[in-house]
Amino acid sequence: MLERLEAQAIQADAVDGIGFGELGLGGNIVRALKELGAESPFPIQAATIPVVLEGRDVLGRGRTGSGKTIAFGAPTVERLMQLWAEQQRDVENGPDGRRKRQMGRAPRALILAPTRELALQIDRTVQPIAQSVGLFTTQVYGGVPQARQVGALRRGVDIVIGTPGRIEDLLAQGHLDLSDIRITVLDEADHMCDLGFLEPVQRILRETRDGGQKLLFSATLDTGVAALVEEFLVDPAVHEVAGEDQASGTIEHRVFVIDNRDKRDIVAQLADRDGKTLVFSRTRAFAEDLTEHLEDAGVRAVALHGDLNQSRRTRNLQQLTSGRVDVLVATDVAARGIHVDDIDLVIQADAPDEYKTYLHRSGRTGRAGRTGRVVTLIPRNRQRRMNELLDRAEIEVDFEDVRLGDELLFDLGPVEVAAPVEAAAAEASDADAEQSADAEPVASAAE
Template sequence: MTTFTDLGVPEVLARALAAQQITTPFPIQTATLPDTLRGKDVLGRGRTGSGKTLAFALPVVTRLAASGTPRRARRPRALVLCPTRELATQIEATFAPLAAAAGLRTTTVFGGVAQSRQVTALDRGVDVLVACPGRLEDLLRQNLLTLDGIEITVLDEADHMADLGFLPVVRRLLDRTPQRGQRLLFSATLDNGVGTLVDRYLTSPVEHAVDPAAQTAVASTHHVLEVADVTVKRDVVHALAAGRGRRVLFMRTKHHAKKLAKQLNQAGIPAVDLHGNLGQGARERNLAAFSSGEARVLVATDIAARGIHVDEVELVVHVDPPAEHKAYLHRSGRTARAGAAGTVLTLQLPEQRADVRSMTRAAGISVTPVAVRADDALVRQLADAPGTVAPAAGGGGVAAPAATSGAVRTATADATRGGRQGGGRQGGGRTVPRRRPP
């Protein structure tokens, strides 16, 4: 069995991982670490939860510790760009024990909070800066830091940054980092301009991919439940939320997420909300309550579809079906993590049949909707023991990959926390020809 030290990770960092019960590399880590540790530019492709955070945290800490460059105020040595503050916080939490073991400092920079503490941390000097593009560019405009000393740049969830319209800012930020530095880009896809970033900023990158279809973790089962009207839908949602275990309910708007969380709490169902109208302190408190089990239900907008790593989410419910299949897949990826089972439900009104059918087909899922009411046995079973609902004859609401039978496999694994390592198949590394604009 391959170990982290076999891949070139220093013993001091391997011990820091072992202290978190992380001893076996994920496939994306096994694939990329030999190249990243040697200083090569790397393009890592894999879905959220495939182990990407450690795949770039380990080489960043290893190479900074070995470079010998002194730490200086307002001059970070490594930059990690990511799309959301929640993800920035979780990335920094992954870096923290590794950085401590190597004698390095880390900090985060993102909007939604006062910049004073962030500036204070930069003034003290940091080695690794984890940042969201908007706040970082704002601080640069104020001349509160420089990127001239960046030795390694990481773009995490690059496709999500593209979806959010951040690529122009990302390009401006990358233009301010030294061209000679190492650059790592991790993304699930290369669409919406991500491929252009690879061509422009990575020098002869080696590409590695993890194929989610080949992962071997326990499958998620997908159902589409049709409700006759909004009243029936409300009752079904409350029945599903009242079940045992941890579950995430996705809404389309911030207003409806807040409203549903309030209604659930009034009904005696411990719930918290997560959406863009919350301040950073409230977001962190709500996520902590959900992670600890104090609240069993997280009612969220698409802000939680990416980068929120919480183990043992048994059920994801698309209360409001998303507008497109990528959002469906990202939302659904909140369950079936770290080798655990997971179930995904989509609620549709009669007028949403065509849209939901198109969305699931685009996601590679074939599913037969089932009409339900709140007191149906299927709803009760999905609420209390979602993973026990077996595929039924003729579809029975159980999703399967198009052109196959059985449950859809949406295996993911969480590398930002200690615990089991599993699932996945690494793709072979290949060198992408260097293509830079004039």
């Protein structure tokens, strides 16, 4: 069914010289975007913002880091203001003409994300845009007490950003009313389906206002999204960014064939460098083991995985963001949505099992016009499977036989960035729930 939807591809050079105001966004929102570091639109933003403002359903594909959060966040805020003006609601305005918060007001926009990390990062981008025109957002996700979330809903919000499990909980308890939702966004729709959230998402969407606008954004659009598109999207505008695959010039891919017994030492050798490094492991136990090994080798590192509570995960991520540590060792909880500016090396200590995971891990580097490297370590008996995975990902790379201490391992210094872009200008998409051998049950791992 998705193959019958013809995508309109937009080239990066097609948006040169175009500003956000020319796409139809108001002055306050344009100024808010500038304060976030977004001076001019990325291709996916230029392609989709005008059609969102027209009220059309949208199916958008752009790789991780291509700017999807602003692509749906900014026009959602602008569209809410348009709808509010058209409907002439009986709501008192503040002295500056902005809409005042009405106690208990039902939300009018819903943004669904597969994980709490992604929901938080989306809110960090959307909230200042919404505040610039007097609208309010709140985050609704599991893993934390719900009292603060319920309190925000009682005070009245315009945009709810959350994960399916907690949203269904609050719906069942009567704390959340979706009957006035005019715009619904699904970020990482394919991953939502991969995590087993297809039916919860369908139930949630059926609670929203009939005829409401639906926006689906994802780095990949495969058959897992087909049921959602077929049921909920009406004549969608389909957009993708031409040439934005992971094999593009912004990311250098390398595969090192190694002896498995040397893996920890090779990771330490690769990570002992200037610049931020993200290391992926398959299991939580190996993530902790690698972190300890790196610390013993004199490389500052922290771990990120599902056994850590939310505050610890946030704190460890912040240590990498601030530069207090150089290396983050993560399971696939970090494969989407964890946006850390200027990660220039991704090391896959454990190769992924599917090509989509490879693409999303790779998307942690080379973001927003920067360049980066992805190095995958595999044992000799894994070469055939790795070849098949790379073929599916449409990435061409020669395998290199590497031994501990080889000069090649010292040749991965920091990569020069193309054109520095503030972090918030990049899409804040997306954290992944663990799909590893030690993963928790789907819903609890994701939320």
